Amino acid sequence: MRRLLLIARREYLAYVRTVGFWLSLIALPLVAVGSGFFVALMENSGEAREMAVLDLTGQAVGPAFARSLDDPGDIDVVAPPPELAGASDIDGADNVARGLVGEDGPLDAVVILTPGDGAVAARYWAARASDQDGEQAVSGALSELNRTQALVALGVDPATIDRIDQAEPAVTMLSPASASGGEVSLQDRLPGLIGFMVAMMLWSLILTGASILLNSVMEEKANRVLEVLLSSASATELLAGKILGVALVTLTVLLVWGGFGAAALSFAAHQGGDFAPALSGALAGLARDGLWLWLVGYFVGGYLMYAAVFAAIGSFCETPREAQTLIGPIMMVLIIPVFVLQFAMRDPDLAIVKTLSWVPFFTPFLMSARAPSGPPLYEMTGTLAVMVAFTVLIVWLAAKAFRAGALSTGKLDWRGIIGLVRGEGR
Amino acid sequence: MADILSLTDITKRYGSFEAVKDLSFSVGRGSIVGFLGPNGAGKTSTIRMILGLAAPTSGRIEVLGADDGRKVRDRIGFLPEERGLYRKMNPVDAVAYMAALKGVPVSEGRRRARELLEAQGLGDALKRPMKALSKGMAQKVQLVSAIAHRPELVILDEPFSGLDPVNQQGLERMIRDLADQGSTVLFSTHVMQHAERLCQKVVLMARGQKVFEGPVAEARAAAPRFLLLEGTLDRAAVQALPGVTDVEPAGDGFRARLATGAQPQAALKAAFERGLDVSRFEAPEPSLHDAFIVLTGDDQ
Structure with a gap:
């Protein structure tokens, strides 16, 4: 046993004294902390998109749509500039929007709400052609708007719609093998x-x-x-x-x-x-x-x-x-x-x-x-x-x-x- | 002199190859014994069996009173033929570690390491990593690591190989010191001069078998004797001297081989009686090297 421990001690010290050991020791925690810090930095460094909404539907759905858009937090809905607010048709609105989100334009994006085939449609003008996050946010807000409008048209009270949206499914999992003999929890x-x-x-x-x-x-x-x-x-x-x-x-x-x-x-x-x-x-x-x-x-x-x-x-x-x-x-x-x-x-x-x-x-x-x-x-x-x-x-x-x-x-x-x-x- | 090591009828086979055949010899306490033989004679296999690193196929080994070298490994020091120590360790740590494995406390091992290494002239290299040492220095460190635990039996496998003449001389001194301090030394070599200078006894091996065991003088006696004759001489006249079996030119004269048991004095007397013009006559003692050649059959 004495020899065994001596050999183990030499083996241990031979590795602990190498630079590689200390590098591998601190590498993972450093990477973990570093990547967490980096992700937080990325999240905080991004500025909210400035987006204007022009409602050409004639149904005054603009404010409801803007509220849904504002939810994610990384979109800042601003009042449409006068030249955009003055546009009365899609072509005119497109021309103005192109200038507003173009190079040196004041906005990051413009959403033009138009009457679609039985539902509101949207034209999304973005400063960057690769702005998929913005496109998805607009798509989600528009989907919610159309669903709400459809339900209201069927006579459902908007407050009821809100209540259904907020409700979470309540499923209780039970097992005799759980610690409590009944409900299964995170502890199980x-x-x-x-x-x-x-x-x-x-x-x-x-x-x-x-x-x-x-x-x-x-x-x-x-x-x-x-x-x-x-x-x-x-x-x-x-x-x-x-x-x-x-x-x-x-x-x-x-x-x-x-x-x-x-x-x-x-x-x-x-x-x-x-x-x-x-x-x-x-x-x-x-x-x-x-x-x-x-x-x-x-x-x-x-x-x-x-x-x-x-x-x-x-x-x-x-x-x-x-x-x-x-x-x-x-x-x-x-x-x-x-x-x-x-x-x-x-x-x-x-x-x-x-x-x-x-x-x-x-x-x-x-x-x-x-x-x-x-x-x-x-x-x-x-x-x-x-x-x-x-x-x-x-x-x-x-x-x-x-x-x-x-x-x-x-x-x-x-x-x-x-x-x-x-x-x-x- | 009590035997510290004895081998009786040892045979070692690797598959169908017989590395050692019916080997028997003994080593007395406090002696220096040379284990001689050409490469492949079975020396390393025998040493491994003595240490317990390999089991004999048949036969019996008794070392320091035990029937297995592993039982008394703390009392044996060993220098293998293929040498090496941890390249990143310094000599003091390397020697202390090897001594610790043999039961010497680490602090005592360090003290002995410094003392022995300084005695070997390595005082300036105590803290240098092994990989920074010359081959000769590394070999000295390895030898020190084999003896730092003060073993009763020291086994050295080809200890002189790779050393320059100065270091070889230092190693010879070290081996004598070990014997003076009471250790028994068994070393293998195929360079006869070291054995000739150091050993009281030699064991000669050839093709896995013992061909001689005994004092160096006795081994020498097995070698043929030669006469060196110089002067105005005729080859046939030299060949005709009593006891001469063979003649060959050497320097300004001839080298004549004598038959076993023939007396050089008889040849000298006959040369004078026959009026040969001899300006120099010498009958040198045969060397262990000559005996080695004859005994191992390499003169055939």
């Missing part, structure tokens, strides 16, 4: 989301951690350090120390990112609303039936299983090109759970999802996503037991392969591995 849904996030976190941990492990082992083999190390520690200690060291590196990154996330959640919770109680409810949900323990079990077991495989592969390679040919099939296996996860989220009891959950390479991802929905206990314990047994087998095989790879000078040799597994080596 959050553990499922957290399970999904655990699966995705494991996936990214494997992708980043595995490449670190692979390169670390390859580098040691290329530098001829492995043979010296193997005379000082067992292959299992070396393998486990490296896996632990790299796990600590990636966990450090996750913890720092988690810290930023927790700060953001805390900030959101302090803003009030439904978020704070939902968050505390979700945490209570994770604690219920030891769900978090299952998630930790799948997470750790999954990481160990893949890390052992990647480290063993690294010990057979000296160049990234050699590694690439061996990593390809593993990467293809890793893509499968990403697709299946979507189905597991929507329907955790789907037959294909249930079957694939028993395949150790997929177990940690699929069961993390399924566990919050409360699958039968035999599935939870059974899949975990199969995965643990498979991981033990992989670690045993990987230690053998690690030793063989470390002492070999050539590429992967299946006959050599089979010989080692049968006991020709140590």
